[in-house]
Amino acid sequence: MIETEFYIGLMSGTSLDGIDAALVCFSDGKASTLATHYIPYPEDVRREALALQSSGPDELHRTALLSNRLMHLHAEGVKALLAAAQLGPDRITAQGCHGQTLRHRPESGYTLQIGNPALLAELTGIAVVADFRSRDVAAGGQGAPLVPAAHAALFQSTDYHRLILNIGGIANITNLPLQGDTAGFDCGPGNMLLDGWASRHLGLPYDANGAWGQSGNVISGLLEKMLAHPFLDLTPPKSCGREQFGLPWLDGILTGTEEAADVQRCLLELTARSAADAVRRWCAQPERLYVCGGGARNGALMTALTAALPDIEIGLTDQLGVPADWVEAVAFAWLARQHVSGLPGNLPKVTGSQGPRVLGAYYPA
Numbered sequence: 456m457i458e459t460e461f462y463i464g465l466m467s468g469t470s471l472d473g474i475d476a477a478l479v480c481f482s483d484g485k486a487s488t489l490a491t492h493y494i495p496y497p498e499d500v501r502r503e504a505l506a507l508q509s510s511g512p513d514e515l516h517r518t519a520l521l522s523n524r525l526m527h528l529h530a531e532g533v534k535a536l537l538a539a540a541q542l543g544p545d546r547i548t549a550q551g552c553h554g555q556t557l558r559h560r561p562e563s564g565y566t567l568q569i570g571n572p573a574l575l576a577e578l579t580g581i582a583v584v585a586d587f588r589s590r591d592v593a594a595g596g597q598g599a600p601l602v603p604a605a606h607a608a609l610f611q612s613t614d615y616h617r618l619i620l621n622i623g624g625i626a627n628i629t630n631l632p633l634q635g636d637t638a639g640f641d642c643g644p645g646n647m648l649l650d651g652w653a654s655r656h657l658g659l660p661y662d663a664n665g666a667w668g669q670s671g672n673v674i675s676g677l678l679e680k681m682l683a684h685p686f687l688d689l690t691p692p693k694s695c696g697r698e699q700f701g702l703p704w705l706d707g708i709l710t711g712t713e714e715a716a717d718v719q720r721c722l723l724e725l726t727a728r729s730a731a732d733a734v735r736r737w738c739a740q741p742e743r744l745y746v747c748g749g750g751a752r753n754g755a756l757m758t759a760l761t762a763a764l765p766d767i768e769i770g771l772t773d774q775l776g777v778p779a780d781w782v783e784a785v786a787f788a789w790l791a792r793q794h795v796s797g798l799p800g801n802l803p804k805v806t807g808s809q810g811p812r813v814l815g816a817y818y819p820a
């Protein structure tokens with residue numbers, strides 16, 4: 456008999472744009488996405504999540520309040536999925552909730568994704584698996600990236616060597632060679648710096664299609680300084696966040712005389728070239744690269760990436776059956792299923808942990 460199970464994945468990433476929610480059916484080991492829904496963060500939530508990325512007054516109380524607010528937004532997403540798929544909450548085995556990263560400091564022994572899974576279980580009537588990263592960090596790993604294991608389960612090919620490049624706030628690569636182990640690592644900035652600079656100068660959450668950045672000119676000295684960021688030279692396993700690629704780092708390398716559009720152009724090049732350099736250094740010779748994450752919608756960034764990797768065929772994960780915007784949410788449904796099945800969710804070679812671990816904590820319905 457073919458066993459069919461339904462899981463939900465909820466991802467709120469480092470871009471601080473909102474929550475991606477996906478309802479996934481696992482049947483005979485194969486995943487198919489039944490419904491998707493996006494809940495954008497209201498402006499005050501986004502501002503508070505950004506403010507709490509660094510120390511400030513009364514931050515414990517504010518973090519707890521924000522956690523609860525986030526769970527109400529997540530529950531809206533879950534309700535929309537159930538309505539779209541016409542399923543009751545009792546049909547869903549569990550939901551995997553990533554939570555909002557406020558700090559990522561594996562070198563200090565912790566990574567912090569906030570949320571209140573107990574409240575989410577109450578609001579939705581569905582079991583929650585949350586706090587996926589801490590166990591990997593406790594086992595000596597980076598706690599990130601976690602999606603390479605899901606990419607391997609969803610996208611591994613027996614015909615040709617594939618890479619998956621997720622361009623979220625931070626960019627990460629999964630290497631799926633024909634022979635040998637799946638590899639993966641954070642390769643540098645994704646949209647985080649592009650968004651931060653666009654928000655400061657245009658007052659917009661992002662530079663749509665990269666049009667503003669493309670109107671600027673590359674300042675070669677500045678681009679060189681950007682590409683000299685020490686994180687880019689580290690050998691994997693490695694992971695990064697706003698700590699490495701936030702606006703304070705950018706402000707530290709600017710002279711203050713640059714045109715804002717030229718800086719944005721350099722950030723576009725930095726994002727594309729740092730990913731391309733990582734592919735060349737650490738991924739042998741892949742035949743095809745599939746992009747996912749919000750960066751896939753940035754035409755100027757995709758053009759810069761194509762120019763930086765002329766000998767690799769570049770496409771979107773849509774071609775592999777999962778639309779670029781939903782891969783991470785689907786991955787967290789997969790990770791929840793791994794937990795419920797008592798199976799590891801991490802790849803020790805990717806995160807650097809001492810061994811495979813069952814990830815996350817379970818809150819019953």
Ligand SMILES: Nc1ncnc2c1ncn2[C@@H]1O[C@H](COP(=O)(O)OP(=O)(O)OP(=O)(O)O)[C@@H](O)[C@H]1O
Nearest residue numbers: 468469470623624625646661663664748749752753
């Ligand atoms: N039309 C567009 N033009 C340019 N950029 C876009 C467009 N649409 C989305 N983006 C970018 O995608 C981002 C959202 O991407 P995504 O949802 O993958 O981020 P995330 O979930 O925070 O990722 P991660 O967890 O991997 O850091 C936006 O903040 C923006 O930078």
Ligand SMILES: CC(=O)N[C@H]1[C@@H]2OC[C@@H](O2)[C@@H](O)[C@@H]1O[C@H](C)C(=O)O
Nearest residue numbers: 469556559599600601602623625627
């Ligand atoms: C600490 C944290 O939230 N890291 C995110 C971030 O966004 C992309 C990259 O940096 C990756 O390491 C990770 O997210 C994805 C979902 C992951 O764990 O694979």
